[in-house]
Amino acid sequence: MNNHAFISVLIAEDNDVTRQLISSVLEAKGYKTLEARDGDEAINIINENHVHLALVDVNMSPMGGLEFAKHLLTNGLKIPIVLVTGDESVDLLEQASHLGVAQVLQKPAAPDRILSTVERLIKRLGINPSPLGVQEVKAKYSPEELMQQTIDHARSNLENNKGGPFAAIIADQNGKVIASGENRHASRIDPIAHAEVMAIRKAAELLETSDLSNYVLYCSSYPTKIGIALIESVGILEVYYGATHEETGLQKKHSEDVVFKQIEKEKALALYKR
Secondary structure: OOHHHHOEEEEEOOOHHHHHHHHHHHHOOOOEEEEEOOHHHHHHHHHHOOOOEEEEEOOOOOOOHHHHHHHHHHOOOOOOEEEEEOOOOHHHHHHHHHOOOOEEEEOOOOHHHHHHHHHHHHHHOOOOOHHHHHOOOOOOOOHHHHHHHHHHHHHHHHHOOOOOOOEEEEEEOOOOEEEEEEOOOOOOOOOOOOHHHHHHHHHHHHHOOOOOOOEEEEEOOOOOHHHHHHHHHHOOOEEEEOOOHHHHOOOOOOOOOOOOOOOOHHHHHHHHOO
């Protein structure tokens, strides 16, 4: 392995699953990654390690991405910063520009977008990162480790009052995390924003395919009926779950008030006979 393999990228992100996902994407191409959960940890890392580039989430506590960028600017530390955020406001972009931020990536950032951004900024430093892909490293987690990550993600979702203790992760057959999702009933008007649905949506967008037959789904609790229908639709054949609906006490009985009536059968069937 040549010296390019020692390019260090700092990832500062308070969401464990998102941070590990970005890390696995970069490590798969040979980059060395250093992880931090907030701006304070990120500062400690750059004080103790040589860092070529930093990918930093805007919203972290106690110190977020903008505060981290301000610290680097104030102390004359010339490390290219990529801010990752869901905020598209002009005000944020202006602040980022004023602080010398190299680029702002909108969430969810696709793996190829992350890689192309990192490669471009590394080239600006006079380093050619192209040999990094010669020897790829695949991050592998066991089913138990992936379920623990899912449960931790669900706990965070509960503590942040975003939609209860529900989270899901999609991984490949090697145990590499592809996407994550959480219940978002409390933060968005979407009756089907179930954890497994959100994870499947993200995975399909990132992979640019609706065929997920080679991937595995991990859920903090047994999937909902809508989730099961979607799981079957995208071809997922293996699902791990932490608890049943009976065990959580959240099982809902089928409503007997809903009446289903079939009308205009022949006209409807004609659509499928063309």
